[in-house]
Amino acid sequence: MTTFARRAIPAAIHVTARTTIRATVCATLGLALAGLALPSLAAQTITVGHTTADTSHYSAGVDAFKERLEELSEGEFTVQEHAAGALGGERAMIEGLQIGTIDAVITSTGPLGNFVPETYVLDLPFLFTDYDNARCVLDGEIGQDLLDMMGNHDLVGLAWTENGFRHMTNSKRDVSAPEDAQGLKIRTMENKMHMAAFEELGVHPTPMAFPEVFTALQQGTVDGQENPISVILTSNLWEVQDYLSLTGHVYSPAIMLASPILWEGLSEEQQGWFLEAAQAGAAATREMVSRLETEGVEELREKGMTVVDDIDKSQFQAAVEPSYTVYTDEYGSEWLDRIRSSECSQ
Ligand code: EAX
Numbered sequence: 399m400t401t402f403a404r405r406a407i408p409a410a411i412h413v414t415a416r417t418t419i420r421a422t423v424c425a426t427l428g429l430a431l432a433g434l435a436l437p438s439l440a441a442q443t444i445t446v447g448h449t450t451a452d453t454s455h456y457s458a459g460v461d462a463f464k465e466r467l468e469e470l471s472e473g474e475f476t477v478q479e480h481a482a483g484a485l486g487g488e489r490a491m492i493e494g495l496q497i498g499t500i501d502a503v504i505t506s507t508g509p510l511g512n513f514v515p516e517t518y519v520l521d522l523p524f525l526f527t528d529y530d531n532a533r534c535v536l537d538g539e540i541g542q543d544l545l546d547m548m549g550n551h552d553l554v555g556l557a558w559t560e561n562g563f564r565h566m567t568n569s570k571r572d573v574s575a576p577e578d579a580q581g582l583k584i585r586t587m588e589n590k591m592h593m594a595a596f597e598e599l600g601v602h603p604t605p606m607a608f609p610e611v612f613t614a615l616q617q618g619t620v621d622g623q624e625n626p627i628s629v630i631l632t633s634n635l636w637e638v639q640d641y642l643s644l645t646g647h648v649y650s651p652a653i654m655l656a657s658p659i660l661w662e663g664l665s666e667e668q669q670g671w672f673l674e675a676a677q678a679g680a681a682a683t684r685e686m687v688s689r690l691e692t693e694g695v696e697e698l699r700e701k702g703m704t705v706v707d708d709i710d711k712s713q714f715q716a717a718v719e720p721s722y723t724v725y726t727d728e729y730g731s732e733w734l735d736r737i738r739s740s741e742c743s744q
Contacts, residue, residue, distance in 0.1 A: 441468075441476040444660070447485035447494070448504040449608040454632040455686040456504045456652065457481055459559055463654070463679035470671040482633075487607025489588055496552040498659030504679075506561045507651045508587030514551045517544060517651075518725055519733040521591045524715040526649040527743070529688065533560070534742030536651060540733075545653075554656040556676035561626050561650035562687040567639040567703075568622025569615065574643065574706045576600075576717040585611055585623040592648065594721035599714075608633075615639060626650060627694035628687055636701045643706040644695070645714055654679060 446463070448456040457479065464477035485491050485500055489509035494500035496513075511518035519525070526532035535541060536558035545555030566573055566584070573579050580600035586592045593603040604620050614620050615638040622639065624647070630636060654676045661669065699705050726734065737743060 441471075441473050444475055444477050444501045445480060445485075446477055446502045446504065447480040447491045447500050449483045449488055449491075450481065450629055451632040451634075452479065452481040454481075455560070455562070455626075455628040455683045455690070458686045459504055459654070459679035459683035462682035463675045466678040467671055467675035470674060471668070474668075475671070483607075483609030487609050489607065492553070492655065495655055495657040498657045500657060501660045502556070502654060502656045504559060504652055504654050504683075506587065507653060508589045508592070510653065511589060511591070513553065514544075514547055515729060516547050516733060517653075518589075518591055518729060519737065520544075520651050521589050521648060522722060522725060522734070523592075523595045523648045523718045524711070525734075525737065529563075529649075529684075529691075531742055532649045532651065533684065535737055535740055538740065538742060540736055540740060548655065549658075552658055554658055554661045556654040556656050556673055557680045559652045559654055559676075559680035559683045560687050561652040562628060562691065563646040564624045564626055564648050564650050565630070566622060566624045566643045566645050566647070567630060567635060567641060568643075569618070569638065569640050570621050572641055572643070572704065572706050573645075574709050576713055582621045583619075585614060585620040591721065591725055594724040595647070595718040598718045598721050611635070612638060626687065626690075627698070628690045631690060631694045631697055636698050636703050640702075640704060641706065642695075642698055642703045644709055646711060647714055647718065652683070 444467070446460050448460070450456045460477065460479045464479070467475050467477060485494065487509075488503070488505040489512065491500055491503045492505060492509065492513055495503055507517050507520050511521065526535070541558050545558065548555035566579070568582055568584070570582060571578065573582075576599050581602070583602045583604055584596055585606045586596055586603040588605045588607070593605060596603040606614060606620075611623055612633065612635065615623060615635065623635065624645070625635065630639070630642065656672065664672065695705060695707075722734075
């Protein structure tokens with residue numbers, strides 16, 4: 399059972415919740431004593447937001463989360479998905495969790511470092527060697543320690559899920575070596591580690607919330623972007639991008655977060671349901687990411703993208719390596735050393 403470092407919820411919220419509950423109980427008892435039908439205790443609807451399409455890997459995760467939570471709670475809870483940025487970009491949705499306007503979010507770690515700086519280590523380029531390495535670290539002690547960190551920042555970490563290894567796309571030219579990327583305007587997430595890495599490539603990084611990306615590419619505001627295959631495919635970025643370079647330059651974790659306002663109102667048993675359901679969601683997301691890592695590339699070729707797959711990743715890794723100092727100068731190397739020395743990375 400994960401114990402979350404809890405921030406003291408303002409007394410006003412506690413009072414509000416307790417008063418509301420007491421009033422509801424009195425009203426219900428009153429109706430029962432009057433022999434009137436008890437108001438049906440309708441399922442409590444949990445809102446879950448994310449930025450990708452309702453055909454994406456995140457959506458597969460929401461479906462599995464919903465199914466498991468409804469099963470465990472015997473219908474006490476149900477889930478309403480808000481896909482494709484309906485509730486805003488990832489940064490805005492994380493802020494919504496902190497104030498309780500959104501119940502739960504599946505988000506990449508892109509903007510998360512702005513709230514929980516400890517997670518920036520996960521966004522370092524070429525840190526993880528492959529999916530097994532990344533999943534092993536996130537599913538182990540290091541991942542759990544980072545999940546527990548969320549409680550110090552008005553968030554509740556339910557589970558590590560997955561976005562996938564990120565690849566570059568652009569509308570200008572083949573990019574098969576670092577020098578090919580020089581001068582391109584590439585949209586990045588609002589993540590200073592990513593921006594620093596792309597600056598080492600001579601790219602002009604343009605941070606932007608994901609819901610704005612398709613239009614920016616369509617209008618030529620930026621030349622390219624970088625994302626996992628599932629995002630490129632299911633958000634139809636192939637419609638506005640000609641070249642896909644399989645750089646795999648960074649593993650993009652995703653995380654399922656809950657609002658502390660929601661969490662504090664749940665019993666320990668209910669909290670357990672949410673944690674188990676979030677694990678089910680993560681498994682479904684990872685399955686789809688793994689499948690699309692191969693099938694999705696073929697689909698993108700069929701949709702007309704020129705796929706550059708003869709890439710010497712060591713050249714990109716060497717080119718972006720200096721950006722690590724942006725991280726270690728500000729945050730030290732404790733987390734980086736833990737990840738590199740973990741049995742997952744041997
Ligand atoms: O989390 O912003 C991004 O490029 C993310 O990969 C996307 O929102 C999915």
